Amino acid sequence: EREILVQPDFQKLRLYGLTVDNLAAALRVANVNFPGGRIRKGPLYLPLRILGEFESLDEIRKTEIPAAGPGITVADVADVLDTVKEPDGLTYLSDGEVVALHLYKEVGKNTIDSTAEVDKVLDVLRDQYPGFAAEFVYRDADYVAASVEGLQQSLLYGAILAFVILF
Numbered sequence: 001e002r003e004i005l006v007q008p009d010f011q012k013l014r015l016y017g018l019t020v021d022n023l024a025a026a027l028r029v030a031n032v033n034f035p036g037g038r039i040r041k042g043p044l045y046l047p048l049r050i051l052g053e054f055e056s057l058d059e060i061r062k063t064e065i066p067a068a069g070p071g072i073t074v075a076d077v078a079d080v081l082d083t084v085k086e087p088d089g090l091t092y093l094s095d096g097e098v099v100a101l102h103l104y105k106e107v108g109k110n111t112i113d114s115t116a117e118v119d120k121v122l123d124v125l126r127d128q129y130p131g132f133a134a135e136f137v138y139r140d141a142d143y144v145a146a147s148v149e150g151l152q153q154s155l156l157y158g159a160i161l162a163f164v165i166l167f
Helices: 010-016 020-030 057-061 111-128 140-166
Strands: 002-008 032-041 044-052 078-084 091-093 096-098
Touching: 002 010, 002 020, 002 057, 010 020, 057 078, 111 140
Parallel strands: none
Antiparallel strands: 002 078, 032 044, 091 096
8 A cells, every 4th residue: 555654854853843743733734624614606505625635745745834933844854755555464374475365245145155256256366367376264164064064964864863763
């Protein structure tokens, strides 16, 4: 994910008598998007929206910091970088790092049918991307299928035993 990183220079912040909270507050106040009421045009009422969200890195850099006095901007005390968000965590399986997905079926849907649909999609991905590999760590459908199979066997054995006993 794309992430805009404002990296403060602590020596410059001290020079201007600022804290990271002052810097954060200035950015928070300048980056707003809120309703501004309504405008009447004939029989219509049109919503008015005040757009103040940052659209470029330069806008962030030019944001003034009120606590520092007039003319002091974010660029004077921090670097503004367009970066990629660091991952929240890592997932390892067997011998390497992998991408982990947690898939959940819709409420009321059949677990085995949902898993079959996922398998179809994975087959398409394998056909389109030869290097693609998928491995399941845990699948509810396997447990459900085993439970259904056990139930069917129990019913069959029960019917046979009942027939033998009654015979």
